[in-house]
Amino acid sequence: MKDQAPSDVLLSTVLTRYMHQHGADLASSDSASRGVDLWNEFFGPRATVAEVTIPRQEEFMKWLAEREYSDGYVRRMLGVGKSALNRAWKRGEITQVPFVELPPIGEAYPHYATRDQIVRLLNAEMPEHIWAYFLVRLCTACRGDAARDLQRFQIDTEAGLVHLNPAGRRQTKKYRPTVPLLPALAAHLKTAKPEAHLVHWHGAHIKSIKTTWRKLRKRALLPAWFVPKTVRHTLATWLRQRGVPAWDVSGLLGHHAGGTTDTYAKFDPTYMGPVRQALNEIIEDLGKDVPRLRALLGVTVGSPCVTLESTLSTPSLEVSGLRVVGGTGFEPVTPTMSR
Known part of the structure; x- marks a missing residue:
């Protein structure tokens, strides 16, 4: 042409x-x-x-x-x-093209949910793939496309990391960071079907949840402004309310990309330490009123110390890149622990 x-x-x-x-x-x-x-x-x-x-x-x-x-x-x-x-x-294919006027960027998304709304969402009846979708978003604060695209090979259980951007995929403006692997998601990996994608429909990759979401929102009695990305904005708000530094929250959300040196920072045992701890606390708190999440965590939520519900005779146990420690909670596995 x-x-x-x-x-x-x-x-x-x-x-x-x-x-x-x-x-x-x-x-x-x-x-x-x-x-x-x-x-x-x-x-x-x-x-x-x-x-x-x-x-x-x-x-x-x-x-x-x-x-x-x-x-x-x-x-x-x-x-x-x-x-x-x-x-x-x-490319010289057309002598002239019309000007396409893009709408303004607009203000940042203004809504975040209450704890009660998140609990109602998680307790609502939903298909297994939708539960997996929200669990991934809850444990990583990622965007919807990153949750739907997430595959098992992107999860490094030994290092306790989730690589939201798979190897070979070029980063876009919506940067996909590497984030800590939380116990709830690690436990889901052990109980879920061994499909490549964590969010799947009978093994098939899910491209959209819009139709199911509309039904789920009504079932959970959520307002019209509550959309799936509200979970991400809510987590960011709660993390800041808990005193997590803005830089750490920004890194979790993919709002800034690290340089070459930062490529190795994720292997530091203290990588995103404040984020890891605060997210664990948020999920454990939600687990008090979300039986499915509490069962997945496998912990007695609200007790003086974090213990396994199953019989545990040893003082500590490694679970998918994290270590459950008697009275102290979760901490990342160091190379020494791995050995």
């Missing part, structure tokens, strides 16, 4: 060529593919590039908003089409 007029080129052609020629190289290829699908669904298969006018773009944004997509998500989906059009123009 060379020097084509915008009125002679189908928008669907530009979008399809973008994904086939460039989409596979994108770290956020899944998001780009979803964006292409939404553009094609709204504009239709016969719309030309010239028809992507500002009024039509505004109608597109309104259409996306009516589907309950967040402002940030709408902006990302608009950006996919803009990138596809600009790429075609830069």
Whole structure:
């Protein structure tokens, strides 16, 4: 394709060529593919590039908003089409492309849940894969796509770490950090089916939970503003309320990327120590009122010391990269402990 007029080129052609020629190289290829699908669904298969006018773009944004997509998500989906059009123009395939005006970034997500709301969510009846999804998000404070993508090989039980960004995947602006492996998630690994993805439907990778989520939100009597990412924002809020340093919380959330030296910091036994301890305390506290979480933890929550519910005659026990210590709680396994 060379020097084509915008009125002679189908928008669907530009979008399809973008994904086939460039989409596979994108770290956020899944998001780009979803964006292409939404553009094609709204504009239709016969719309030309010239028809992507500002009024039509505004109608597109309104259409996306009516589907309950967040402002940030709408902006990302608009950006996919803009990138596809600009790429075609830069490569000389089209003589001119319309200007795609992205909506403003907007304010940070303002909501965080109460403890009662999180308890109601975790106690609500839900499919096994949705429970696994929220457990991963609760134990890592990760984003939804990172939770759905998480596979067993990304979890280093010996070092007690969860590599949210798998080897070979290029980092995006939504940085996926390496975070501590908490006992609740470690216990889930031992009891869950040995599928590659921790969040799966009969072994198949889960791409979205939107349909199930709407039913679950009503079942748990949660407000309309409560969306899955509310869990992440709530954890960040609770961690700061517990005095965890802002830098540690930022690292857990992937809001900053470490340099070359920091690559080795995660193997320090004290890596994210305040975050590890505070998250454990949060999960143990929730376990007091969430039987499924309490059973998974395998601890007597609320007792003067942390003990295993099962018979334990030895003073300490290593569990998936962590050590349960008689009256002191959890601590990371050092190389000496591993031996």
